[in-house]
Amino acid sequence: MISHHRYLSSQKWNAFISSMPFNLPTEVIGYSVLKQPIYAHSLGNGPIKVLIWSQMHGNESTTTRALLDVFDFLFQPSGKRLLEALTLMIVPQLNPDGADAYTRQNANGVDLNRDALDLTQPESFALEALFKRFIPNFCFNLHGQRSIFSAGKNGKPATLSFLSPAANQERGITDARTKAMQLIACIHKSLQEYIPGQIGRYDDTFNPNCVGDRFTSLGVPTVLYESGHHGLDYDRNFTKEVTVKAIISGLQSIASRDYLKQSIDDYNLIPQNSEDYVDLIIQNIEIRSEGHVYKNQELAIQYTEKKVGDEVHFIPICVDFAEKIDCLAHQVLTADEVFHEPYVDYTRGRTIEIS
Ligand SMILES: [Zn+2]
Structure with missing residues (x-):
């Protein structure tokens, strides 16, 4: 974005x-x-x-x-x-x-x-x-x-x-x-x-x-x-x-x-x-975190702003995951809409690439 x-x-x-x-x-x-x-x-x-x-x-x-x-x-x-x-x-x-x-x-x-x-x-x-x-x-x-x-x-x-x-x-x-x-x-x-x-x-x-x-x-x-x-x-x-x-x-x-x-x-x-808001929730995603695999999760994304030339880029950061994320989102997408792979290696605060 x-x-x-x-x-x-x-x-x-x-x-x-x-x-x-x-x-x-x-x-x-x-x-x-x-x-x-x-x-x-x-x-x-x-x-x-x-x-x-x-x-x-x-x-x-x-x-x-x-x-x-x-x-x-x-x-x-x-x-x-x-x-x-x-x-x-x-x-x-x-x-x-x-x-x-x-x-x-x-x-x-x-x-x-x-x-x-x-x-x-x-x-x-x-x-x-x-x-x-x-x-x-x-x-x-x-x-x-x-x-x-x-x-x-x-x-x-x-x-x-x-x-x-x-x-x-x-x-x-x-x-x-x-x-x-x-x-x-x-x-x-x-x-x-x-x-x-x-x-x-x-x-x-x-x-x-x-x-x-x-x-x-x-x-x-x-x-x-x-x-x-x-x-x-x-x-x-x-x-x-x-x-x-x-x-x-x-x-x-x-x-x-x-x-x-x-x-x-x-x-x-x-x-x-x-x-109460995150920018994006991604549904139906497999989370791999600290040696565990969590199937069919929701991943919460918050954007951080970065100036690039005279534009502002919104960089997606992982902030939470759960079976059902307890917050509101400005956008909800499914994993197959944003990722080539159906899983994410999760660390809180990690930047991820989404398409
Ligand atoms: Zn102010």
Whole structure:
């Protein structure tokens, strides 16, 4: 399996931006470890300010691609009306070095979402300085999640997940959290017609070094968006489409104040993310493991991502086998569909070739 869209380098993104049919107001808010500019775009002049950043994890490109369509929307009549109520500050690639290397971390190997308090990295510092200068009323923290998550126990993948991060160790419901929860409830409702039952909610364990937790603790409602998986959409094109809807829905709810009609209960009813999926289950396979032979088994495969040139390759890794695998899969095949030999030499974590 190969994706041509998941790898979104800074060069590729900058080319997308410059090919847009309109001029995006642009400023440099800082420089990455490898001295690349970090760009922000300010749009609108409304009284409510929303700070949005994406790709703080370099290999999470789907939300950044979604922003291209959001920009497009904002230059349409309905988008322009929204910009009378809102002022947006958007940082599409907070971690351009990680985007180029297709890594979660920045060029120093640091996870920027564990550096919000320490501010050891120039990218973290740039976001913090922008936050202090812009003084947002709301923040959207855009991420991508792996294909392992289901939305609760309904047998559906978490194509999108959300979190209103905790503001303190006690995970109390502060004013900022309440607003973020109401907003997420609103977005959840608006997306049910597109992805019914496919939205999950993350665990709210407090970590002051996570950006969302920090900004929430400073009193600003912050919504964590996680673009997830659906079927065989490893390019995440469908996910990108629903992410666009989710971002626009969030902005519309803020502008219209519709979120105030939702309750915390509506948020708490969103099913919790659960790690229930593998990418592939192969049925009717003979497993040879540690001198034993197990007939008619199911083999669970998880893909690991590898950047090859400007593509992302999904490498199959064996993770489990059993007579009946106790998890969900995005794809189920039989051994004769994928192997020349009707057996597999199994070791957990081993890479296998499938056709
Ligand atoms: Zn992330």
